[in-house]
Amino acid sequence: MIDLHCHILPGIDDGAKNVEDSLTLLREEKRQHISSIVFTPHFNFERISLDEFVQARKRSFELLGSSPEFQQLEISAKLGAEVYFSVKLNEYDLDPLCFEGTKYILIELSTGTRPYGLTHTMTDLLNRGYIPILAHVERYPYFADNPVELYNLVMKGCIAQVNAGAIIGKNEPSGGMAMKYLKWEIAQLISSDAHSMQKRPPRFAEAVSVIRKKLGDDYAEWVNKNSGDVFKGRYVDVPVLKKPKKILGKWI
Template sequence: MWLFRNILEMTVWKKKMIEVIDIHSHIIPGVDDGSKDMNMTRDMLRLAWKEGIRVIVATPHYKCDGMCKKSFEFREYYEKVCQEARKIHPDFAVFLGNELMDSHSLCEELEAGKALTMAGLNYVLLEFAPSVDACTMKHSLQRMQMHGYWPVIAHAERYECMRSSLELTETLVAMGCYIQVNAGSIMGKNGFRVKGYVKKILSRELVHFLGTDAHDMEKRKPEIQRSAACISDRYGAEYTARIVWENPCQLLARKKI
């Protein structure tokens, strides 16, 4: 009986496979706290494909303090990741970007080519310190917009100022900023308070992107299918398609959402 039930669940699961574009992944080996080597990257790519991920934007961390590798230092690794992805499937694509830590000199670093936008386009994946205050966050995002960038707030659920004020989230979206949340947060991997916040912003359709923020094959795997299915069940297939595929397609086409 147990075996029959599991086979039935697997059959239903396969029928519900949702194709995904993952815009937040630390899959390039040896450049940050993500994948440690190419063997781990291969495993992550295999799992990502199995999870319905068809396109990845690789986003190694970037800080203006000089501690992170510059874009020209890891392009060779990126090309190897692209080759490994194509071995899994010819249509499995990997683009390049950065997860950018907020800094006053960030725009200059982007213009100098040391830091990267997402896939070389207008969008930037921007992260903040967990304790950032609302005023600092808002001013930083406005500064990026004034320089012509379209900011995507990475793992928005991590910031106390956003969790404690739904109004702030609404204000930032009204400003033209975009919200990315991590798949694991939907499943409660980052605590009930974080999960509660994510549920609230999903219910108001304030989320624009769902990402894995994958780092490894243990605690932070490139898993997304269960989270996408959960969103589909609770908030509808149309909205789910928007945040896992249609909005990322707009991003890669250099179009505003």
């Protein structure tokens, strides 16, 4: 299995604080049969320059890479970023923020109100050849209130990711939406978004077994295949989606 969203690089964001924290998380990922990982530290244009971020990420990865235990874990690693949404995204060359060797870029949205300019910024990104992956879509109230908004973005070519923890539902009020988005195939990916063993530990194995039980083996295999396609830079096979409908106050 493959993890496309995590905060495991040491000392760069609110995830792993040091190499030992990183190794603890990586041992747990391996135990859950994850051997390919994209490291996606937080990046926000308002807080740090792109060059500074790329340098800090390089140093952090080199520090982890110099650990003999990291080498022994034999993880196939790529660098990426979790990029906070900004209407300024299209003013920059975003290649350094994409998952290495691909055009996939992980985008985090506001958990408050719907970002101004969301649709046109995503459209511009797609027109430039990037494929935005919307991070943990179950967290955004404006999509939960109107899933057609998310449906429209996916129909344009965006990809949507849900967190493994939300599928299991523990401590995640948004868990119900994560499962709905997967069932509707409006979300195509699951990832850990792991920060530490205390705050959002990797829960892939549990999430996959919940998906198998509630939605069936085909869904579990479909999301795994999608992660593999993203990791290799291939297109994700999104089926023709049905537009969500609200019936008797419930989205179906």
